[in-house]
Amino acid sequence: MTEITASSDTLHIVNKAPDHPRFGTFLRALSDTDSVVLIEDAVLACTDPSLRLPKSCVALTADIDARGLQDLQPAPHMISYGDLVRLTEQHEQIISW
């Protein structure tokens, strides 16, 4: 995964499927410089290129693999649980959707 630097921007952790109303609220709440991690059902968003997710968006490998999405093209940026911990170190404001 890409190098992470300390940030004052928000980390969004999203677990809702892309059709869930809260996923839409999350998209509207997103600022350009925020970081996004897709976990659980939210990794299904990687199958829909029309969703305007930021380039820096990453998805949990375990949830991607569980759902058979490991060969998606374009391939999502994937992270481990340990990487998720590191992201939470680097962001003071974290919103779990």
Added chain:
Amino acid sequence: MNNPSLPERNNEGFLEDANHWSPETARLIASEDSIELTEDHWEIIEFLREFYKAHEISPPSNRLFVKAVREALGEHKGSSIYLMQLFPGTPAKTACRIAGLPRPTNCL
């Protein structure tokens, strides 16, 4: 605790139905705690009855009870010490019991 002249209550002495309350109920419940109700008590009891009618909840905790009294009746009466003197123990619990309100959830 089961005074036959009182409406149905739970094992902590709170009325099962706030609508079954009367001033006489308040006097009887207060007497169990050896409290003789004065003007100052009635002011708080009426405040709580009005609060329950407006918001359909008891103040959820003692801190919020004190805050709500302060908001309505000012700094002097909205203090733990003042309310503790009137309603010994945990003032929110004692006052709600006498006023016929449900037990504060104390979830806080």
Added chain:
Amino acid sequence: MNTLIVVDQPPYGSWAGREALDMVFSLAAFDQPSALLFVGPGVNWLRSNQAPSGINQKSVEKNLSAAPMFGVEAILADRSACERFGLTEATLVAGVTLTDSVPDTLDGYRHVAFAG
């Protein structure tokens, strides 16, 4: 440490909003600056004249009206969501501040949380 509790679920169909209210009340009880933000279908909490006795529930409108008394600093709502659900000044409960930018509102709080 200011905290924003967000409600995006409509009232009565679930208890999630009531549990959000308990969160903001408990912050107020400990004198922590706090506010509520209603977004999406959650704005339906803010419609006046709710009469839920027919479904045997307590009025969330009345429960919510205790918030200022306990020291909850603001009741905020997403203007576009209010418009979508037909909430106007005439049908909104008193004391609601409308926001035009949810991202800007979220930026103003150190903690942002949902009840569930």
Added chain:
Amino acid sequence: MSKAIAYTIVITGAPWASQAPQTALMFAREALLAGHRIDRVFLYGDGVHLASALSTPPSDETHWPRAWSEFLEQQNIPAAACIASALRRGVIDETEQARYELAASNLRAPFEIAGLGEWVEGNLKSDRTLYFHGSH
């Protein structure tokens, strides 16, 4: 390596109705491995079902409540279920069983029943409060 961080973990999604308890457990294990601390775990809303001693999944499925209990005990991390959420959903300790004159109690050790004050305190003391929600 950045400095150690203290977390409060809040779980609002129930086991089997959501992935919340399992994602939270994976996160918690990794956080400790990275040298961080978990101050407390707080169960809220449907999350209180994780503290039921009566959950009995089939023997070949992961037993999430037991896995959490073992983790909390091994790591000596305090964990509480919100009293209002727990009472509504039938997660009861002996004190509440006596208070409400109920037929049984079912709180799984080492979870305790506590008020939202525990959550407020966690927010104040920990560097981060992280929420693991249900999926509905």
